[in-house]
Amino acid sequence: MTATAVATAAFQSRVGESVSVARWCSTVDLLAVADLAGDITLVDSRDGTILSRAARHYGGAFCLAWQPGGPALASGGADGCVVLHDVVSRDAVVLELGGWVNAIAWSRDGSQLAVAAGRSLVLLDPTGSVLRRWDDQPSTVTDVVWSRDGSRVGCSSYGGLRWYAAVSASPQPVRTFEWRGSLLLARVSPDGRWVASGNQDASVHVWRLWSGEDAEMNGYPEKVDALAFDRTSRWMANGGTDEISLWDFSGRGPMGRAPQMLPGHDAQVSALAWQPTGDLLASAGRDGGVAVWAPGPKGRHVEPRRRVELGSRVTTLAWSPAGDRVLAGAVDGSLVAVVA
Amino acid sequence: MTSPLPPTSKVPVTVLTGFLGSGKTTLLNRILSEQHGMRIAVIENEFGEIGIDDALVIDAEEEVFEMNNGCICCTVRGDLIRILGNLMRRKDRFDHILIETTGLADPAPVAQTFFMDDEIGSQLRLDGIVTVVDAAHLLQHLDDVKPDGVENEAVEQIAFADRIVLNKTDLVDDAQLTEVHRRISEINRLAEVVETVQCKVDLERVLDVGGFDLGRALDLDPAFLAADSEHQHDLSVTSVGIDLPGELAMGPLNEWLGWLLSTKGIDIFRSKGILAVSGMPERYVFQGVHMLFDGTPGEPWGDAERGSRAVFIGRNLDRAELEAGLRGCLVPA
Numbered sequence: 178m179t180a181t182a183v184a185t186a187a188f189q190s191r192v193g194e195s196v197s198v199a200r201w202c203s204t205v206d207l208l209a210v211a212d213l214a215g216d217i218t219l220v221d222s223r224d225g226t227i228l229s230r231a232a233r234h235y236g237g238a239f240c241l242a243w244q245p246g247g248p249a250l251a252s253g254g255a256d257g258c259v260v261l262h263d264v265v266s267r268d269a270v271v272l273e274l275g276g277w278v279n280a281i282a283w284s285r286d287g288s289q290l291a292v293a294a295g296r297s298l299v300l301l302d303p304t305g306s307v308l309r310r311w312d313d314q315p316s317t318v319t320d321v322v323w324s325r326d327g328s329r330v331g332c333s334s335y336g337g338l339r340w341y342a343a344v345s346a347s348p349q350p351v352r353t354f355e356w357r358g359s360l361l362l363a364r365v366s367p368d369g370r371w372v373a374s375g376n377q378d379a380s381v382h383v384w385r386l387w388s389g390e391d392a393e394m395n396g397y398p399e400k401v402d403a404l405a406f407d408r409t410s411r412w413m414a415n416g417g418t419d420e421i422s423l424w425d426f427s428g429r430g431p432m433g434r435a436p437q438m439l440p441g442h443d444a445q446v447s448a449l450a451w452q453p454t455g456d457l458l459a460s461a462g463r464d465g466g467v468a469v470w471a472p473g474p475k476g477r478h479v480e481p482r483r484r485v486e487l488g489s490r491v492t493t494l495a496w497s498p499a500g501d502r503v504l505a506g507a508v509d510g511s512l513v514a515v516v517a
Numbered sequence: 518m519t520s521p522l523p524p525t526s527k528v529p530v531t532v533l534t535g536f537l538g539s540g541k542t543t544l545l546n547r548i549l550s551e552q553h554g555m556r557i558a559v560i561e562n563e564f565g566e567i568g569i570d571d572a573l574v575i576d577a578e579e580e581v582f583e584m585n586n587g588c589i590c591c592t593v594r595g596d597l598i599r600i601l602g603n604l605m606r607r608k609d610r611f612d613h614i615l616i617e618t619t620g621l622a623d624p625a626p627v628a629q630t631f632f633m634d635d636e637i638g639s640q641l642r643l644d645g646i647v648t649v650v651d652a653a654h655l656l657q658h659l660d661d662v663k664p665d666g667v668e669n670e671a672v673e674q675i676a677f678a679d680r681i682v683l684n685k686t687d688l689v690d691d692a693q694l695t696e697v698h699r700r701i702s703e704i705n706r707l708a709e710v711v712e713t714v715q716c717k718v719d720l721e722r723v724l725d726v727g728g729f730d731l732g733r734a735l736d737l738d739p740a741f742l743a744a745d746s747e748h749q750h751d752l753s754v755t756s757v758g759i760d761l762p763g764e765l766a767m768g769p770l771n772e773w774l775g776w777l778l779s780t781k782g783i784d785i786f787r788s789k790g791i792l793a794v795s796g797m798p799e800r801y802v803f804q805g806v807h808m809l810f811d812g813t814p815g816e817p818w819g820d821a822e823r824g825s826r827a828v829f830i831g832r833n834l835d836r837a838e839l840e841a842g843l844r845g846c847l848v849p850a
Contacts, residue, residue, distance in 0.1 A: 195606045213607050236575070237603060255603075277599070316580050316595060335582045335595060358585035359595055377598065377634070378585040399635045445636075492606065508606050
């Protein structure tokens with residue numbers, strides 16, 4: 178972090194190890210940060226003051242999620258555990274599920290937590306009781322997603338996406354989107370119509386959720402490990418190279434359309450996040466560059482409206498609930514809140 | 518031991534393989550306990566008694582998958598992509614990474630992971646595949662009859678090795694030791710064999726192999742490459758070495774190598790070569806794992822006599838066909 182880079186920073190802070198993920202709480206002024214030392218750090222989201230730090234996941238913490246509407250925080254990591262933190266009492270419930278916990282996601286109403294634990298998809302209730310589990314997935318589960326109405330929960334791994342009825346104990350998936358490739362992450366569009374995956378084989382795959390119609394966007398130089406839908410579900414941004422690909426999902430969807438490319442990073446795009454309240458897109462590169470964009474109509478030349486250099490690979494981007502700041506976390510442990 | 522590397526250079530990775538009982542765990546313990554001042558991360562998929570001082574030990578569950586690129590032998594290790602990806606993001610850097618695989622694991626997906634994932638390839642370098650074998654039991658393992666279509670893992674591990682630690686040499690007599698050496702070189706002529714008792718070996722001989730390093734001049738001894746018509750066994754995995762004077766033309770060479778690896782890549786486990794290419798002042802060095810191939814200009818020839826040497830290790834290799842193929846790339850004299 179250089180002195181010239183902080184002009185657009187609301188605050189800076191730092192944790193001891195490489196940041197894996199950071200998330201803002203929507204109800205109180207708190208930021209939670211998970212790092213590869215396995216610590217979960219709570220930060221005052223007004224000024225970046227570190228409030229508490231707890232060693233929770235031996236071998237590294239990989240994922241974090243605030244319960245929608247509540248100040249309960251869930252985390253997972255290399256120890257195969259999910260920890261449910263009560264950030265007021267500082268109590269924690271620890272559940273050992275086995276494997277690496279690569280991803281967690283609350284249902285929209287906050288009543289259930291989906292967990293990717295090794296080769297299992299596990300559903301927990303907010304107290305930490307196991308509601309259901311689907312073991313023996315084809316390979317390690319890389320991500321978990323919910324349908325918009327919360328009736329179905331999906332998991333990605335090598336070979337595709339499998340959907341299960343969240344209320345049913347049936348071991349069989351209600352739907353399988355097969356794809357002979359290794360899916361690294363999955364995202365459902367906010368309108369619930371699409372699911373997209375970023376893949377190890379340098380491609381993006383999209384499915385229409387109800388018809389299963391699918392399309393492949395390939396030809397990227399590297400694996401696609403950053404992908405995000407905007408709040409309107411019209412735009413999907415993804416990495417795979419040093420430019421951001423912006424796909425238009427309006428009407429019949431992205432099939433047959435070319436993406437708009439946003440060049441602005443000097444290295445592979447490593448993180449992407451859309452503003453929850455507006456149309457801004459935050460992006461980061463493996464070289465530590467962070468940019469905030471206001472993508473306009475296709476064809477117009479787009480320059481980032483903000484640029485910040487962190488000097489170390491950015492691994493996570495998180496917008497504040499009000500959409501006025503975006504937090505970037507990096508491999509050297511630095512945290513910078515950029516004014517949008 | 519070499520001093521810790523400058524932060525910009527790639528972290529070397531050694532793949533340590535061998536059957537249970539070969540002495541692999543003894544070697545691993547030796548590497549971890551010796552005073553070398555290096556921080557080592559070990560990725561293992563066999564539970565063993567491992568003495569850890571300054572090392573990080575991570576358990577891995579072998580997860581092989583095909584890359585979706587139409588090439589059925591382009592398999593990678595998903596577990597390693599995750600674990601190595603994680604190690605590279607940590608602030609505390611390691612000087613060396615060891616990947617221990619079971620005696621039953623296929624070494625190809627491990628090696629191919631370094632070719633197929635750019636993030637890993639840009640920060641780590643595969644230094645070599647080190648295979649530990651038990652001199653007293655190797656012949657028995659090599660002669661194990663497998664069902665059709667199932668590779669003999671002992672043969673496969675020797676075929677892929679850059680270096681072979683021939684352990685427990687004190688348990689065999691001279692005649693058997695000679696036979697073990699002969700059988701190893703029949704399968705793999707490229708790997709240097711280091712004889713040990715209780716895996717006592719200088720660590721730089723296993724941790725600094727440069728097996729995939731195109732910059733390091735390959736020592737392809739012409740004597741090794743001579744045709745071996747005197748012992749033709751019905752061995753399915755062999756080494757074929759070719760030694761050819763003259764100059765090769767780049768266009769036909771690329772075409773032939775491309776054709777060879779795309780049609781025979783499943784059967785060719787490893788390939789390496791130093792070639793004299795017409796108009797190129799440097800040695801053209803190449804190496805491959807199955808269909809994945811990497812070639813670059815290396816050291817200049819200078820006053821050395823120009824000529825081409827290549828070695829192919831694999832299954833059902835046809836020496837005459839390989840030699841004719843390379844010969845077909847010669848610039849007409």
